[in-house]
Amino acid sequence: MIHIVTAENRHLFRHALMEMHVQRKRVFIDELGWRLNDEMGIEIDSYDAEDVVYLIEADDARAAVTASARLLPTVRPHLLNEVFSCLCEEPPPSGPRVWEATRFCPAPGTPRGPARHELLLRMIGAIMETGLLFGIERITYVASAALAPLAEGAGWSVAPLGAEKRVGREKLRAYVADIDSSGLKRVREALGATAPLTRFTPGALARAA
Amino acid sequence: MQARLNWSFAEMCERAQSVDEVQEIFMREVRRLGFSYAACASHVDPLNPPEGAVMMLDYPRPWVEHFSNEGLAARDPIFFTARIQALPFRWSDKKFRRRLAPDQIAILNAAAEAGLRDGFTIPIHAPNALPASCSLVIGPDDIDPLSPGQAHWYAVYAHETVRRLLLKLAVTRPRLLTKRERQCIELIARGKGDFEIGVILGISQHTVHNTVRRIMRKYGVVSRIQMFARALRDREILIEDVAD
Numbered sequence: 001m002i003h004i005v006t007a008e009n010r011h012l013f014r015h016a017l018m019e020m021h022v023q024r025k026r027v028f029i030d031e032l033g034w035r036l037n038d039e040m041g042i043e044i045d046s047y048d049a050e051d052v053v054y055l056i057e058a059d060d061a062r063a064a065v066t067a068s069a070r071l072l073p074t075v076r077p078h079l080l081n082e083v084f085s086c087l088c089e090e091p092p093p094s095g096p097r098v099w100e101a102t103r104f105c106p107a108p109g110t111p112r113g114p115a116r117h118e119l120l121l122r123m124i125g126a127i128m129e130t131g132l133l134f135g136i137e138r139i140t141y142v143a144s145a146a147l148a149p150l151a152e153g154a155g156w157s158v159a160p161l162g163a164e165k166r167v168g169r170e171k172l173r174a175y176v177a178d179i180d181s182s183g184l185k186r187v188r189e190a191l192g193a194t195a196p197l198t199r200f201t202p203g204a205l206a207r208a209a
Numbered sequence: 210m211q212a213r214l215n216w217s218f219a220e221m222c223e224r225a226q227s228v229d230e231v232q233e234i235f236m237r238e239v240r241r242l243g244f245s246y247a248a249c250a251s252h253v254d255p256l257n258p259p260e261g262a263v264m265m266l267d268y269p270r271p272w273v274e275h276f277s278n279e280g281l282a283a284r285d286p287i288f289f290t291a292r293i294q295a296l297p298f299r300w301s302d303k304k305f306r307r308r309l310a311p312d313q314i315a316i317l318n319a320a321a322e323a324g325l326r327d328g329f330t331i332p333i334h335a336p337n338a339l340p341a342s343c344s345l346v347i348g349p350d351d352i353d354p355l356s357p358g359q360a361h362w363y364a365v366y367a368h369e370t371v372r373r374l375l376l377k378l379a380v381t382r383p384r385l386l387t388k389r390e391r392q393c394i395e396l397i398a399r400g401k402g403d404f405e406i407g408v409i410l411g412i413s414q415h416t417v418h419n420t421v422r423r424i425m426r427k428y429g430v431v432s433r434i435q436m437f438a439r440a441l442r443d444r445e446i447l448i449e450d451v452a453d
Contacts, residue, residue, distance in 0.1 A: 010353065011353070015350075015351040017353065017354050018351055018352070018353075018354050021354045039296070040297055041299055041301070048354070
């Protein structure tokens with residue numbers, strides 16, 4: 001189950017959010033060696049904020065987190081227009097109906113190969129479901145050479161925003177993907193999923209219960 | 210971090226008339242962030258704080274008594290680390306625990322038994338203040354990852370507000386030393402002898418000697434090193450004035 005965490009319900013997911021930041025530190029800083037800031041054992045940056053949407057895969061709010069991703073609004077500074085603008089030939093798509101997907105993070109110790117690929121596919125399905133729910137039409141993202149073909153073949157319609165470039169130790173390329181129900185159908189078929197991948201727990205309702 | 214700063218906290222602190230009021234506001238706000246216990250305080254014996262010490266403390270009473278009775282302030286690994294670094298640290302962090310002595314690890318374990326299991330500490334370094342820090346214990350419902358940034362701001366702000374209130378309440382003590390006496394200590398700390406000091410200040414070597422004797426008498430100390438230490442502690446001179 002992939003939980004949609006927003007400003008409204010994030011108080012229900014403090015534990016999962018903390019776990020996500022700890023995992024991001026272990027995966028991006030300890031394992032991949034990205035030059036990110038870590039404070040008190042967690043990776044957190046200037047784009048992390050209350051009103052950002054997080055997708056967190058876990059059985060329930062206090063269970064072990066198996067994967068996470070972050071969806072940034074593009075109406076304010078985000079990675080593609082600040083950090084990775086060099087990857088775009090033209091200014092990247094932005095606006096109230098465009099989100100940027102960043103920090104896809106499989107839990108440390110997720111075995112490489114099929115398990116990881118399926119995790120990515122589930123996360124893409126979850127991004128599409130969430131996008132449809134929030135009226136988002138396009139998603140931009142940056143992928144490494146290893147991840148890009150998998151993301152491209154997930155079932156959504158994807159177009160590159162520029163050529164592949166070497167950034168640090170990795171070859172990166174920026175993409176934009178369409179969010180539509182036919183794409184979601186294809187992703188779900190690839191996964192053999194018959195039910196929604198995501199769940200949104202309303203903040204106020206859960207508080208009343 | 211784009212956590213929304215709670216500006217009303219600053220306003221509430223500004224309006225507070227007493228130390229207790231600031232403490233109440235501070236404790237309420239950190240609880241709201243999900244912390245179960247908090248100590249924003251100078252590094253002193255919590256039950257016998259010296260004048261000017263900040264003591265916003267909401268820790269389990271048995272632990273505070275144990276801490277005071279055993280004189281743990283002298284060995285507390287949290288005080289120890291907060292004094293030598295500026296950035297917050299989490300108690301579970303390996304980097305923090307690695308440099309501790311066995312008896313300091315034992316203090317952390319005993320604190321955990323008393324309910325202070327997991328948390329983090331914000332070092333507070335304010336000019337002319339006793340060494341201080343703010344320790345926050347993470348409650349059973351965990352904290353939002355954006356909360357430490359917010360708490361950091363609360364801690365520094367509340368500490369400074371209390372310190373200002375204490376300064377207002379304190380009886381202002383006149384300075385013990387004269388300008389000439391302070392000049393002599395500064396020059397001694399810069400490695401000058403009585404003859405050189407005399408030349409620099411345009412007085413006789415003999416007068417310098419007598420001035421130093423007078424300071425030592427005022428302080429009740431027997432050596433120039435002791436005299437320097439006292440002057441530093443009393444902030445008659447600042448370390449920045451004599452070491453560059």
